[in-house]
Amino acid sequence: MKATKKILILSFILNFFILNAQELVSPNEKIKVELKTSKGKADKVYFKILYKNKETYTEVLPESQLGIVQKNESFDNLVFIGESKIIEIHDDYIMISGKREHCENFGNQKTFNFKNKNNQKLEIVFRAYNNGVAFQYVFPNSSEKKVNIIEELTTYVIQEGTSRWIQLFEPSYEAFYPQSETGVSSDKNNGNWGFPALYKVNENPIWVLISEAGITENHCATMLNNSKKQSEYKVTYPAARENFKQIGAVAKLPWSSPWHTFAIGSLSDITESNLVTDVSKPNELKDTNWIKPGAVSWIYWANNHGSKDYKKVVEYVDLAVEMKWPYVLIDWEWDVMANGGNLEDASNYAKSKGIKPLIWYNSGTSWLEPTPVDRLLTAEKRKKEFEWLNKIGIYGIKVDFFAGDQQDMMQYYIDILKDAAKYHLLVNFHGATVPRGWARTYPNLMTTEAVYGAEWYNNNAVLTDKAAVHNTTLPFTRNVVGSMDYTPVTFSDSQNPHITTYGHELALAVVFESGLQHFADRPSAYYDLPLAPKEFLKNFPASWDDTKLIDGYPGEKVVIARKKNDLWYIAGLNGKDTTQTLTLTFDFLSNGNYELQLITDGKDSKSLDSKMLKVKKGETIKIDCLPRGGFAGVLKAK
Known part of the structure; x- marks a missing residue:
């Protein structure tokens, strides 16, 4: 016992x-x-x-x-x-x-x-x-x-x-x-x-x-x-x-x-x-009717400089008018704008054309050279600045050069979002932390950089050879967690060349999601496009009803479809330095007949072809892409 x-x-x-x-x-x-x-x-x-x-x-x-x-x-x-x-x-x-x-x-x-x-x-x-x-x-x-x-x-x-x-x-x-x-x-x-x-x-x-x-x-x-x-x-x-x-x-x-x-x-x-x-706090803004995603013409990329030249700013306002994009971004150096006008003149010109101006700020926490600096660091300064922006008709701010991921920076981001919302200002964070759900809590946050984007063509030659692989990796990594301000769709060259095809660049408009989609090239590059790609970019939506991945593998390829109202925008990227055939399967469609305006690589990297196709749910088409190539298109029900 x-x-x-x-x-x-x-x-x-x-x-x-x-x-x-x-x-x-x-x-x-x-x-x-x-x-x-x-x-x-x-x-x-x-x-x-x-x-x-x-x-x-x-x-x-x-x-x-x-x-x-x-x-x-x-x-x-x-x-x-x-x-x-x-x-x-x-x-x-x-x-x-x-x-x-x-x-x-x-x-x-x-x-x-x-x-x-x-x-x-x-x-x-x-x-x-x-x-x-x-x-x-x-x-x-x-x-x-x-x-x-x-x-x-x-x-x-x-x-x-x-x-x-x-x-x-x-x-x-x-x-x-x-x-x-x-x-x-x-x-x-x-x-x-x-x-x-x-x-x-x-x-x-x-x-x-x-x-x-x-x-x-x-x-x-x-x-x-x-x-x-x-x-x-x-x-x-x-x-x-x-x-x-x-x-x-x-x-x-x-x-x-x-x-x-x-x-x-x-x-x-x-x-x-x-x-x-899903796991972030629900929307804290009672009134959101003023928050409108949209396409933006952007001055910096082609000029490797800011907006101190009034006449250059006017060119980008006119570009937004021609392309039917709702916004123009007036970048750094607007505080020293000259050559025919100042910021208020530029804002008035944009508004007279039906275009909403956005402007750039240095956060004042990190890289302090580009101006204006230190206008947002305290609640008192933000109140004064945002009241002035309302007075002159500015619709949003791009805030750049944050100092890191410490708690004071998290507090600063959120303070900016809250105060900007009081004055009905859209927000774009640059030189910033990766998205962590704030776009749900403060939906005036339209996009965030936190990406090695097209801006880097200005800085060195690294992106020239790496862009195609990088662009076919971002849909599975960075862009999953939130809107991404890559500043895409550039056909000409900035300071350093890019060797992706015109078809690849056009596709980036769809492949990369951003609540403010900044189209970065010089006006002439868009004006000189053939009719089909030019029409594709006109009235381009920056918010979506749904998103479907059709095919892809990181660094090799991506085929994606995004829905807006009764249209499906589709696009594909070849991430390889060799030709590749991409597969587009229409399983995501509802029953019925559809018409596809398809824009593909042309005979060389700087040309595009366009054709109309009739498709139905469940059908599959093959699209041949040049090295570092791509395609884009729009589907509508007949």
């Missing part, structure tokens, strides 16, 4: 300390999250993500550590103390700009409760959506005293041999997304990598895009770092700046972290994902 009793006690002890696997499954049962926790003792907590490929679950994220640290309290070794019931999530909302107007997603949410060695509580909230996973940390205790969250222990495992497309981190997010199987860092980034991060799950047709969303004034933004081990990417806070020594975030409790997001599924699931806005 004594021996039996000892065995029972030992069995009880072993069961008490055994590692448990808590799980959460998406409503469609395609995605499963598993947490490995320790019952009854402090231990590290891990999670992994699985995706149902056919009838079996495939591991898409191996066991990865969770944890977070306050300045005076660590939440690394945790005791699991319980979990909530499942809460059904139904995101259903309207976006003014983005890849689709009506966004809807379904998920299941569960909160896992822990305590650390000092009995301080931590909640980890997981959501398993039908097309991804999101989680955040929550400190539930209340406190009037502010705490400093200094580090995350969150570490994502991406094993060697996994194909990945991640950019070396730099504060403006203007870098490439090269394909790699190792994730080897370089001296340039000290192991730091920027969001979003795309990878393919080995030989499976499953893709994952990692990012973050839902950032508020209580957060800094983060990056990934694999300097300790190449296969382990740790969520990392930005380093202190010279004039901002704080590490991490400072806020009162209760506090919740930003959402860590994983879009998961086929490549079309990734490209069409709205997960970043």
